[in-house]
Amino acid sequence: MATGLFLFQNDLRLHDNPALALATQEADHLICVYCLPVDNVNRYPYHIDKHGIYRKQFLLQSLNNLAGRLSERGQSLHVLLEHPLNVLPELISQYNVSMIYTSENAGVYEKRNWHTLKGRYPYITFRQISTHTLFDRTELPFDINESLPETFSKFRKQVEDLDIRSPLTTIAKLPPPPGRLKAFDVISSMINPKLLADYEGGERAALKHLEKYFSSEAPSRYKQTRNELDGWENSTKFSPWLALGCLSTNMLIKHLSKYEKDVECNDSTQWIKFELLWREYFQWYAHYHGAKLYSFSGIKKKNPHTAYYPERFRRWSEGNTPYPLVNALMNQLRQTGYMSNRGRQIVASCLINELSLDWRYGAAFFEEHLIDYDTASNWGNWQYLAGVGADPKENRHFNLVKQKEIFDPNGVFIRKWGGNNHDGSIDSVDAADWPIY
Numbered sequence: 001m002a003t004g005l006f007l008f009q010n011d012l013r014l015h016d017n018p019a020l021a022l023a024t025q026e027a028d029h030l031i032c033v034y035c036l037p038v039d040n041v042n043r044y045p046y047h048i049d050k051h052g053i054y055r056k057q058f059l060l061q062s063l064n065n066l067a068g069r070l071s072e073r074g075q076s077l078h079v080l081l082e083h084p085l086n087v088l089p090e091l092i093s094q095y096n097v098s099m100i101y102t103s104e105n106a107g108v109y110e111k112r113n114w115h116t117l118k119g120r121y122p123y124i125t126f127r128q129i130s131t132h133t134l135f136d137r138t139e140l141p142f143d144i145n146e147s148l149p150e151t152f153s154k155f156r157k158q159v160e161d162l163d164i165r166s167p168l169t170t171i172a173k174l175p176p177p178p179g180r181l182k183a184f185d186v187i188s189s190m191i192n193p194k195l196l197a198d199y200e201g202g203e204r205a206a207l208k209h210l211e212k213y214f215s216s217e218a219p220s221r222y223k224q225t226r227n228e229l230d231g232w233e234n235s236t237k238f239s240p241w242l243a244l245g246c247l248s249t250n251m252l253i254k255h256l257s258k259y260e261k262d263v264e265c266n267d268s269t270q271w272i273k274f275e276l277l278w279r280e281y282f283q284w285y286a287h288y289h290g291a292k293l294y295s296f297s298g299i300k301k302k303n304p305h306t307a308y309y310p311e312r313f314r315r316w317s318e319g320n321t322p323y324p325l326v327n328a329l330m331n332q333l334r335q336t337g338y339m340s341n342r343g344r345q346i347v348a349s350c351l352i353n354e355l356s357l358d359w360r361y362g363a364a365f366f367e368e369h370l371i372d373y374d375t376a377s378n379w380g381n382w383q384y385l386a387g388v389g390a391d392p393k394e395n396r397h398f399n400l401v402k403q404k405e406i407f408d409p410n411g412v413f414i415r416k417w418g419g420n421n422h423d424g425s426i427d428s429v430d431a432a433d434w435p436i437y
């Protein structure tokens with residue numbers, strides 16, 4: 001009897017989960033695990049908590065929903081509040097695990113953990129499958145170990161006409177856990193029932209939103225509305241569920257294609273696919289560039305001009321800069337865990353250009369707060385805007401006055417999110433006008 005261990009990561013779903021489907025076929029018994037280290041030990045020097053309150057709540061809800069769905073199928077989810085390398089060895093030896101399965105992960109740390117585990121257990125079969133991308137690495141028209149098109153446009157031209165795999169059906173039956181294994185519910189007590197959030201984590205909520213979005217007319221208007229700063233229906237809002245894998249990208253494309261066939265195919269519907277290809281590009285970008293994704297000089301090996309201004313960073317984070325639009329956007333992020341794409345571009349450009357700060361601090365702040373935080377999309381987009389990524393243009397400096405005129409001409413957004421509550425300064429100075437850091 002073969003016992004397998006399935007390590008859930010960014011694939012918290014039972015629909016279209018090829019990695020879990022493989023484990024289901026091959027193992028006689030299966031242990032389902034998710035590792036959620038609780039101490040917010042800083043992995044970067046940026047003084048961030050790994051999970052801000054909204055991000056954490058969304059993750060816990062997603063895990064809770066997955067646990068429920070597994071339990072309906074006689075399985076259980078073991079959420080371990082520990083680093084995988086600390087807890088998996090005990091499970092492996094106690095249950096004589098002979099196969100370990102997981103989804104491919106673009107994160108450098110996650111890759112390192114996987115390689116370390118493989119090195120420690122040469123007699124165990126390790127299987128890693130793509131579940132986070134539209135294409136499998138073998139379907140790409142280039143060898144991702146060797147190369148990646150240097151810009152998004154070149155990538156898009158190579159992949160946009162490729163066939164996209166149909167999503168697998170929801171797994172109905174799973175191998176049972178080994179007899180002696182008892183599950184403990186550690187998640188539901190960690191969810192804060194009083195925290196009101198716009199988004200609910202989990203596969204069930206993701207599929208509900210998918211149905212709702214494609215039964216509305218919003219997909220036909222996407223291109224005209226996607227840059228709005230606020231408003232639920234102005235962009236698709238799939239990103240939080242895609243980031244944790246509560247929703248598969250292939251499933252999303254299937255619904256988009258059905259909408260195009262049954263309702264309407266126009267510029268807007270095509271633009272949704274275009275944006276999903278951006279996501280796809282950043283995923284492979286992270287796989288290809290590895291640790292360079294997080295480096296100051298990026299993939300271009302070019303050092304941006306910055307200095308160390310801790311007060312400016314604090315002001316930016318707290319929404320207390322001389323730029324009301326930036327303040328409103330940062331308040332929105334801290335108070336909801338979400339910000340529109342245009343908003344992200346504006347605040348990132350401000351941090352990089354007006355405030356001359358190190359872009360990695362901005363990326364790390366987003367990592368803490370975004371409910372849709374995704375290593376590849378976040379750090380890839382920040383590199384792009386900082387001029388050290390895959391952008392053929394030298395500089396993406398957004399004119400803050402113009403952005404306000406276009407996207408918030410009457411100041412409605414700024415008032416809603418308290419953008420005018422600032423003291424007007426960028427740096428504090430002492431009596432002799434010297435900056436105080």
Ligand SMILES: Cc1cc2nc3c(=O)[nH]c(=O)nc-3n(C[C@H](O)[C@H](O)[C@H](O)COP(=O)(O)OP(=O)(O)OC[C@H]3O[C@@H](n4cnc5c(N)ncnc54)[C@H](O)[C@@H]3O)c2cc1C
Nearest residue numbers: 235236237238239275276279341344372373374377378381
């Ligand atoms: C500085 C910065 C940081 C970002 N960090 C993240 C992040 O951590 N996680 C994340 O999912 N997205 C990130 N994005 C991309 C984008 O802002 C969000 O995906 C989008 O705002 C999510 O809202 P939506 O689902 O309504 O997007 P829509 O406009 O409806 O787009 C549909 C889908 O396409 C994908 N997408 C759209 N734009 C991008 C893009 N520029 N890059 C990659 N994928 C894209 C997303 O999966 C999105 O759900 C970042 C962008 C910037 C400028």
